[in-house]
Amino acid sequence: MKASKSKLKAEEIIRALPKAELHVHLIGSIRPETLLSIVEEEGLEPPSDRWRT
Numbered sequence: 210m211k212a213s214k215s216k217l218k219a220e221e222i223i224r225a226l227p228k229a230e231l232h233v234h235l236i237g238s239i240r241p242e243t244l245l246s247i248v249e250e251e252g253l254e255p256p257s258d259r260w261r262t
């Protein structure tokens with residue numbers, strides 16, 4: 210019983226800690242249309258055809 214109580218407390222502490230995003234994947238984080246408009250604005254080449262919708 211004591212072990213599960215301390216496990217619960219550890220989980221509460223972990224949940225309460227501030228979180229940071231270490232990195233973000235472009236795919237899934239930006240609409241392809243948005244990425245392509247930024248690429249166009251900046252005069253860059255799109256990374257690959259799979260960005261095209």
Ligand SMILES: [Zn+2]
Pocket residue numbers: 232234
């Ligand atoms: Zn990753």
